[in-house]
Amino acid sequence: MRSLAARLVLSPTALITLVCFYGCAVWTAYISLTRSSFFPNYEFSGIAQYTRLFSTERWNVAYANMFIFGVLLVAGALALGIILALMIDRNVRGEGFFRTIMLYPLAMSFIVTGLAWQWVLSPSIGVQHFVRDLGFPDFTFDWVARQDRAIYTLVFAGVWHQAGLIMAIMLAGLRGVDRDIWKATRIEGIPVWRVYLGIVLPMLRPLVVTCVVLLSVAVVKSYDLVVAMTGGGPGFASDLPGKFVVEFSFERANIGQASAAAVVMLGSIFAALAPYFYIEMRRKAT
Amino acid sequence: MSVGRIGLYIFLAGAALFFAIPLLIVVMTSLKPMDEIRAGSIFAWPMAPGFAAWVKAWSSACTGLACNGIQVGFWNSFQILIPSVVLSVSAGAINGYALAQWKPPGANMLLTALMLGAFIPYQVILYPMVKIMSNVGLYNSLPGIVAIHIIFGLPVMTLIFRNFYAGLPDELLKAARVDGAGFWRIFWEIMLPISVNILVVAVILQVTGIWNDYLLGLIFAGREYAPMTVQLNLIVNSQMGEQEHNVNMAATLLTALPPLLVYVASGRYFVRGITAGAVKG
Amino acid sequence: MSVNVQGLRKSYGALDVLKDINLDVREGEFTVLLGPSGCGKSTLLSAIAGLDPINAGRIDIAGIDVTDRDPAARGIAMVFQSYALYPTMTVRGNMTFGLRVKRLPKPEIEKRLTWAADMLQITDLLDRKPGQLSGGQRQRVAIGRALVQQARVFLFDEPLSNLDAKLRAEMRVEIKRLHRELAPTVVYVTHDQIEAMTLASRIAVMRGGRIEQYATPDELYERPATLFVAGFVGAPAMNFLPVILRGGVAELGALRIPLDAYRFTSPPADGTPAVLGVRPEHVTIGGPGVAVATETLFMEPMGADTLGWFQLGAQRLSARLAPQLARGIDGAQTVALDIANASIFDQATELRL
Structure with missing residues (x-):
């Protein structure tokens, strides 16, 4: 048997994948359909956990926050990342310097990112304090401490962390565009911005979709950033599903609610992935 | 230089500032004594820079009960990092090689399963994994958190190496088989030596990923092996009384330093790593 | 071995x-x-x-x-x-x-x-x-x-x-x-x-x-x-002429090409649709074979030879010609098909006849 060794080598991986990823996901899904609360309780209860979940104010805030955070982060990081990539693609001097500065946030953990931004935005020591000292005593920028604004400060930090990734992916795409296209458009006298808008960016649409998917997945999984930056507060105003699940699993110990919330997270991930797989499938079909 | 180009540089400079400011603030604040922080602004240059806060952060900052500094977390992270990276990268390399080059039956199924698995949020499988780990007696232990990092790293590592090995010509394996070499010999003598680049990429990806991990360390490592990120958050966010901002920021920097050094040292490999990990994961 | x-x-x-x-x-x-x-x-x-x-x-x-x-x-x-x-x-x-x-x-x-x-x-x-x-x-x-x-x-x-x-x-x-x-x-x-x-x-x-x-x-x-x-074998490729075989003659439209020189491996039935294959070097001017009237199309000089193209009824015919000879050719032209060196295939089975 020619691939015997390969099979032997792969069997633990296959087993781990089956048990740890799929088995555990099914287990969680199963718990979400039972009466479990503090302890798992395998008495079937239909969708009771879900109806209860969606009548919990904290969850509804967290779930809505995911969309606010998600839409703004995706839009912000994508816009900034693409603009930066386009600019760097214009043969700027000091490209290495700009790339280095834009990408270093990716090397930082979300914990570090969250803490750093917490200080920058903190009313008592950060931007507000600084501007007031400059002679504008009424200046107010206290979003990180405000119930209705805290979630937006997460967007700042998220964009700061992720824009470099989008820039790197898009720049690689721009650099991969056939140079003859640029020659052809120059001969035809088409302005640079129209070439980007009308020809190059549409060519890179699959990459843009990839970026959107990556950012969306990151949004759904978000946990560390909110823990470090706002702790989900004030109150639970900036809570996110990822944090909700961990807290209900391990601190508040309501495993039924946590599992239902986790399944909703999983559903959200697959919703975010759908366009990606759609494109992959179309690509394979052609 | 045209107006457009000047505008372009101004925008880029502004963006650079946006990216640099958080780090600058953290660095500057960590070098100031507390009175200077209270009196001045965080954007002010330190007047008398000193490493006192760094020393305190490293050796005597308090995490709730104990006051042994962030160094405890540093060594924990280090102990977690080394075996996790070595084992998860090795597993990825061997798996990727077996999948891409030997294409055993079911390879495509396993590949799809791994790819989808890479997208499952940790939160979905956290609780069952805790149950499994405590049943096999690995919960809250060093081997436990290492095993967790290997398991959670498996999809991305395998996919990265698979994509690399799938890009090699089939004939390489055929030639080696005609030469009489077997699975392991081909791996060691032919595949591994040409995998240096992708190995570096994978190592960078895992070093930064595992060092920066918070959630898995929090749940699986237990109090005794809590990694640096967990300790950092404890130091900063559970402090009583007046916040020692300089110590907090020094601790933050110390935590961020290893991956930052990896980033600076590895340059393009890092970019390849995050884009490969991102695009394929 | x-x-x-x-x-x-x-x-x-x-x-x-x-x-x-x-x-x-x-x-x-x-x-x-x-x-x-x-x-x-x-x-x-x-x-x-x-x-x-x-x-x-x-x-x-x-x-x-x-x-x-x-x-x-x-x-x-x-x-x-x-x-x-x-x-x-x-x-x-x-x-x-x-x-x-x-x-x-x-x-x-x-x-x-x-x-x-x-x-x-x-x-x-x-x-x-x-x-x-x-x-x-x-x-x-x-x-x-x-x-x-x-x-x-x-x-x-x-x-x-x-x-x-x-x-x-x-x-x-x-x-x-x-x-x-x-x-x-x-x-x-x-x-x-x-x-x-x-x-x-x-x-x-x-x-x-x-x-x-x-x-x-x-x-x-x-x-x-x-x-x-x-x-598949031979470049320039063999000329293929769709013909009907009847009584030792290949009918190509109105044209009758006698096949006396051809050695059949398996003699076909009358009325068999077939393909008459002639290599360009067996289409000559003044060489052996059956003479047919064609119209010159154009010449492709290839160095050692020139490939001449001729219209034969609805078909195109290529001939491998000596360059000197090819230079003077134009208009109506009689060419010879060397049937002794041709191949004939059954159109249905594609096998040699």
């Missing part, structure tokens, strides 16, 4: 890539598997090498059934299209890897290395890495790696297709020289008919997973067994 393939079948899922292949390569013979891409020639070679499992059939090498043996245990050596040199090993490392795997004694390895390197004139390249070699040098190393095995059966998988035209001609001669000196049994895959014609003792033309004809280059060229072989 002979190579004998019997009843070989191979499929990928529902797709049959090889359908009942029988091939008998005699000791010391240079057999070329020729065909368009996707005809199964490389799959057949892989099956002989033992690199891909087969669905049915049996493969003998030197009279021994090797169907279930590993590639390394079949006594073969192989040269690949991409050369498949191990990138991190030196030329020396590449050439000796297989010998080291087989744990041959060091002096023996050294002896074979020196011999093969000498044979291929690559002695001064031995300490280089493949990345530092030109395409032609890589090709030599790939052949050298096969030579040191001192196998009696060599398998080549399109070894010259990555080289430019000049190098290809050079390496063709080199391979021919090696075959003359060492006289191994060779199975050689290519889609290039010039390579096939120049190298082979016998050519197996393949199409759609079957062998259409297995014969010497001359036989193949002069008496193609099927319409496909006739069209």
Whole structure:
């Protein structure tokens, strides 16, 4: 048997994948359909956990926050990342310097990112304090401490962390565009911005979709950033599903609610992935 | 230089500032004594820079009960990092090689399963994994958190190496088989030596990923092996009384330093790593 | 050592890539598997090498059934299209890897290395890495790696297709020289008919997973067994005229072409639709054969010859002409079709008649 060794080598991986990823996901899904609360309780209860979940104010805030955070982060990081990539693609001097500065946030953990931004935005020591000292005593920028604004400060930090990734992916795409296209458009006298808008960016649409998917997945999984930056507060105003699940699993110990919330997270991930797989499938079909 | 180009540089400079400011603030604040922080602004240059806060952060900052500094977390992270990276990268390399080059039956199924698995949020499988780990007696232990990092790293590592090995010509394996070499010999003598680049990429990806991990360390490592990120958050966010901002920021920097050094040292490999990990994961 | 393939079948899922292949390569013979891409020639070679499992059939090498043996245990050596040199090993490392795997004694390895390197004139390249070699040098190393095995059966998988035209001609001669000196049994895959014609003792033309004809280059060229072989072999391609056979005459529209000079292998029934194939060199001006009236279309000078194009009824006819002769030709022109050297195929079965 020619691939015997390969099979032997792969069997633990296959087993781990089956048990740890799929088995555990099914287990969680199963718990979400039972009466479990503090302890798992395998008495079937239909969708009771879900109806209860969606009548919990904290969850509804967290779930809505995911969309606010998600839409703004995706839009912000994508816009900034693409603009930066386009600019760097214009043969700027000091490209290495700009790339280095834009990408270093990716090397930082979300914990570090969250803490750093917490200080920058903190009313008592950060931007507000600084501007007031400059002679504008009424200046107010206290979003990180405000119930209705805290979630937006997460967007700042998220964009700061992720824009470099989008820039790197898009720049690689721009650099991969056939140079003859640029020659052809120059001969035809088409302005640079129209070439980007009308020809190059549409060519890179699959990459843009990839970026959107990556950012969306990151949004759904978000946990560390909110823990470090706002702790989900004030109150639970900036809570996110990822944090909700961990807290209900391990601190508040309501495993039924946590599992239902986790399944909703999983559903959200697959919703975010759908366009990606759609494109992959179309690509394979052609 | 045209107006457009000047505008372009101004925008880029502004963006650079946006990216640099958080780090600058953290660095500057960590070098100031507390009175200077209270009196001045965080954007002010330190007047008398000193490493006192760094020393305190490293050796005597308090995490709730104990006051042994962030160094405890540093060594924990280090102990977690080394075996996790070595084992998860090795597993990825061997798996990727077996999948891409030997294409055993079911390879495509396993590949799809791994790819989808890479997208499952940790939160979905956290609780069952805790149950499994405590049943096999690995919960809250060093081997436990290492095993967790290997398991959670498996999809991305395998996919990265698979994509690399799938890009090699089939004939390489055929030639080696005609030469009489077997699975392991081909791996060691032919595949591994040409995998240096992708190995570096994978190592960078895992070093930064595992060092920066918070959630898995929090749940699986237990109090005794809590990694640096967990300790950092404890130091900063559970402090009583007046916040020692300089110590907090020094601790933050110390935590961020290893991956930052990896980033600076590895340059393009890092970019390849995050884009490969991102695009394929 | 002979190579004998019997009843070989191979499929990928529902797709049959090889359908009942029988091939008998005699000791010391240079057999070329020729065909368009996707005809199964490389799959057949892989099956002989033992690199891909087969669905049915049996493969003998030197009279021994090797169907279930590993590639390394079949006594073969192989040269690949991409050369498949191990990138991190030196030329020396590449050439000796297989010998080291087989744990041959060091002096023996050294002896074979020196011999093969000498044979291929690559002695001064031995300490280089493949990345530092030109395409032609890589090709030599790939052949050298096969030579040191001192196998009696060599398998080549399109070894010259990555080289430019000049190098290809050079390496063709080199391979021919090696075959003359060492006289191994060779199975050689290519889609290039010039390579096939120049190298082979016998050519197996393949199409759609079957062998259409297995014969010497001359036989193949002069008496193609099927319409496909006739069209595939020869450049410029053979002229095909759709005709109806009736009473020893080929009817092409209103034109009657007597076939007295043609030797039928199996005489056809009257009214059989057929294809009359005439090679461009058998369409002449003033040469032997049946004279037909045509209209000159244009001339394509190709150096040694000029390819003349003529309109014959609804058909186009190409003729290989001497350049001096071609220069004066224009307008109405009578050309001769050399029926003695033509081929006729049944249109339905595509077999030679």
